[in-house]
Amino acid sequence: MRARVKKEKVERGVRGEAGRARELARQIHGWAEPAFKEVNSAGALAAYLEERGFDVEFPFRKIPTAFRASWGKGKPAIGMLGEYDALPNCGPSEGEWGHGCGHHLLGAAPAAGAVAAKVILEETGGKGRIVYYGCPAEETLAGKVYMARDGGFRDLDACLAWHPGSSSGVNNAGGSSLDSMVYEFFGRTAHGASAHAGRSALDGAVLMDVAANYLREHVPENVRIHSVIRDGGDAPNVVPAYAKIWYYVRGKDRKQVDEVRERLTACARGAAEATGTEMKWQRLTGVYERLPSDSMCAMTMGNLELFGGPQPNRKDRERLAEIGQEGTFSRGVEEGTGNQGRGSSDEDNVSWLAPLGRFQV
Known part of the structure; x- marks a missing residue:
């Protein structure tokens, strides 16, 4: 499929789910649930994917707020990682729980992306399986560790993960x-x-x-x-x-x-x-540290370059002005330095079970 045609199909599929994704993100942001107690957040995401035709296993392997939602048959099996746990003292008011790392987005966006990918495969008659893993307790570095221990992610040929960042790009090195x-x-x-x-x-x-x-x-x-x-x-x-x-x-x-x-x-x-x-x-x-995948890094980087970084609309700029911030935005993307990060994430455990492509926007 030519790049322009692919871009148009993906953008059309994403636009179709954008409203529901925003609604889910706002709900998860409001609930702001602690690790392994994300009952509402996990339930809402699982219900959304089930409504869109995915087969849902909830809870996943007796982990109460973990789930797996899959659609399609055969190979390749492509995974998407969603997160939705909050942090203490990161809410709008002192002492409240909140999403300091944007996990309300990390749950909703991949779910909408999974549905958009399903729509495209249905339109084109493409083969393969889409598997969304709802992953609790990333902030305590436990959710994916326990899910992997109990058999998760072993059915995947490749996996995608993302995180909000100060720029758009890919770093294959991972964390500590x-x-x-x-x-x-x-x-x-x-x-x-x-x-x-x-x-x-x-x-x-x-x-x-x-x-x-x-x-x-x-x-x-x-x-x-x-x-x-x-x-x-x-x-x-x-x-x-x-x-x-x-x-x-x-x-x-x-x-x-x-x-x-x-x-x-x-x-x-x-x-x-x-x-x-x-x-x-x-x-x-x-x-674990990440097991790098050069092929997944190149594929992810190529798609980021095709679509470019996100651009703020008028409401975004007005909101920045309200809170006294100035934002600079670039549609360009940056390739990572290759230096290992000081932080750690349980998503790097997944990289030892399936090639991982991880990007930020």
């Missing part, structure tokens, strides 16, 4: 590998006036964090170690019997993260020994 762990310390409570009779779990957690700070000097420069104490006791004059500290370890690849995680866990064991407490730890989730 990451592990998320919780370390719990168990001590013995006592009154502060008789603290010698207790064993402070908080001391264990704090001492672990001190050791982690010393560890930072002895890991590769690209490694990042993040932590936050989730539970440290109830009152200063009561020795805490329980404490919990949550860590992220990021690195360039899975091997590097595994090595640093083992050293960090050794810090936890040493802290427990030094404070007379017991320690247990659990890995909550882990994501």
Whole structure:
């Protein structure tokens, strides 16, 4: 199909679903549901795709807010990744949940794109299968990890994902590998006036964090170690019997993260020994670095160049003026630097199961 004809067909298909996509995006933005609690958001997207003729498995593999919607037969099977979880303290008012990373768009736009692709295949008699994966809990880097563990994405020949960005383009490098762990310390409570009779779990957690700070000097420069104490006791004059500290370890690849995680866990064991407490730890989730696909990168880049970046309309510019912002927009697209990003995403796990084309607009 010639580029001009392809562009016209795609634009016509997308225009047909644009109104419904905007409506879904506004609804998901308003619900702003936390990870694994996106009941309304997942339900609305699944219902929309079912209305448009897709076969829907909801929930997917017993994950309550995950689903898979498929249409068509044979090969190739092309996946589209949708997300819809929100973040705390990112809403319009202080303390509210909101879509800091635009996940209301990440759910609605691929769903509308899947329907538009279906319409085009029906018109042209094209073969293949379109598979939309509704993916919860991206912000906690867990949804696609659990879906992949339970058999998701293995039916795909290729997969597409996107994200809002400051420019339009493709970067094949992806993000960093990451592990998320919780370390719990168990001590013995006592009154502060008789603290010698207790064993402070908080001391264990704090001492672990001190050791982690010393560890930072002895890991590769690209490694990042993040932590936050989730539970440290109830009152200063009561020795805490329980404490919990949550860590992220990021690195360039899975091997590097595994090595640093083992050293960090050794810090936890040493802290427990030094404070007379017991320690247990659990890995909550882990994501891989991306497995690059040059062919998917080239295909995605070619289509971005064909269609160009989005352009604001009058209402968009008026809205920018209302909030005191100036926007510069270019229809051009940029090829990524090839440098690995500092952030992490569970979508990179999918790249090890199917070639992934990821772009931003």
